[in-house]
Amino acid sequence: MAQSNNSIKKILTVAFALCIVCSIIVSTAAVALRSKQQLNQELDRKSNILAVADIYKPGIDVEKVYSEKITPRVVNLETGEYSEQHDPQRYDGFQAARDPAQSRTLSGEKDIAGLSRIENYSTVYLVGDPNDPQQIILPIRGQGLWGLMRGYLSVKGDGNTINGITFYSHSETPGLGGRVDDPRWKSQWEGKQIFADADSVQPAIKLVKGQASGETEVDALSGASLTSKGVSNLVQFWLGPQGFGEYLAKFRKGVSPSAVQEAGTASKATEGA
Numbered sequence: 666m667a668q669s670n671n672s673i674k675k676i677l678t679v680a681f682a683l684c685i686v687c688s689i690i691v692s693t694a695a696v697a698l699r700s701k702q703q704l705n706q707e708l709d710r711k712s713n714i715l716a717v718a719d720i721y722k723p724g725i726d727v728e729k730v731y732s733e734k735i736t737p738r739v740v741n742l743e744t745g746e747y748s749e750q751h752d753p754q755r756y757d758g759f760q761a762a763r764d765p766a767q768s769r770t771l772s773g774e775k776d777i778a779g780l781s782r783i784e785n786y787s788t789v790y791l792v793g794d795p796n797d798p799q800q801i802i803l804p805i806r807g808q809g810l811w812g813l814m815r816g817y818l819s820v821k822g823d824g825n826t827i828n829g830i831t832f833y834s835h836s837e838t839p840g841l842g843g844r845v846d847d848p849r850w851k852s853q854w855e856g857k858q859i860f861a862d863a864d865s866v867q868p869a870i871k872l873v874k875g876q877a878s879g880e881t882e883v884d885a886l887s888g889a890s891l892t893s894k895g896v897s898n899l900v901q902f903w904l905g906p907q908g909f910g911e912y913l914a915k916f917r918k919g920v921s922p923s924a925v926q927e928a929g930t931a932s933k934a935t936e937g938a
Contacts, residue, residue, distance in 0.1 A: 796824025807899025
């Protein structure tokens with residue numbers, strides 16, 4: 666006797682077959698769209714770099730403007746010199762930080778940004794003449810209230826004057842810490858000084874409660890003290906000795922970082938990511 670269409674066996678068979686078919690469709694779509702997703706991610710990254718440099722305009726050809734205006738270089742964070750060991754078009758410092766062979770551990774007062782590990786090399790983006798750049802765009806990241814904040818900070822060619830800041834990835838509370846995306850708040854950073862004087866090693870730039878008045882002060886985000894603290898910490902970290910401090914010091918002294926061919930070969934683990 667034929668089984669009823671409502672039998673447990675038939676129901677489970679149909680459900681299982683449907684799951685298989687749906688899995689195949691989803692997997693096929695994911696594979697087919699992967700290259701397009703990667704292209705979109707790359708386009709978004711370049712758009713953010715142009716935006717923090719105040720070059721981005723709606724409707725521009727991002728790829729064309731980026732290739733004309735931006736020169737990526739890989740920097741050895743310890744020495745502040747350019748490195749020829751990695752391809753700047755492919756090297757991913759964020760991924761390198763996850764590899765113990767290409768990063769170092771941070772602890773205690775050295776880890777004010779809450780990163781645990783930091784890559785040995787990082788990619789910077791030079792605006793204009795790479796030998797005498799108008800702006801130096803630095804990748805920055807650190808812990809906010811709810812998770813990791815990632816963005817870019819643009820510094821003028823003097824190595825001390827901030828041109829702009831942007832955060833392209835964060836999970837801060839909308840309307841509070843989420844205002845790190847607010848153009849009015851971000852506009853306060855323009856013209857601020859990183860260091861208090863020419864001989865300073867530690868950055869002086871910070872967020873302060875109330876009305877910021879000094880050249881190294883930016884208004885904190887009202888009602889978002891922990892996010893504000895996170896922004897202060899990550900900016901001070903990346904502009905200090907553990908981050909791009911040695912690199913920026915060269916521009917402050919009027920010395921262009923030299924390209925150094927270091928021993929070893931570029932790691933394949935972080936290239937092509």
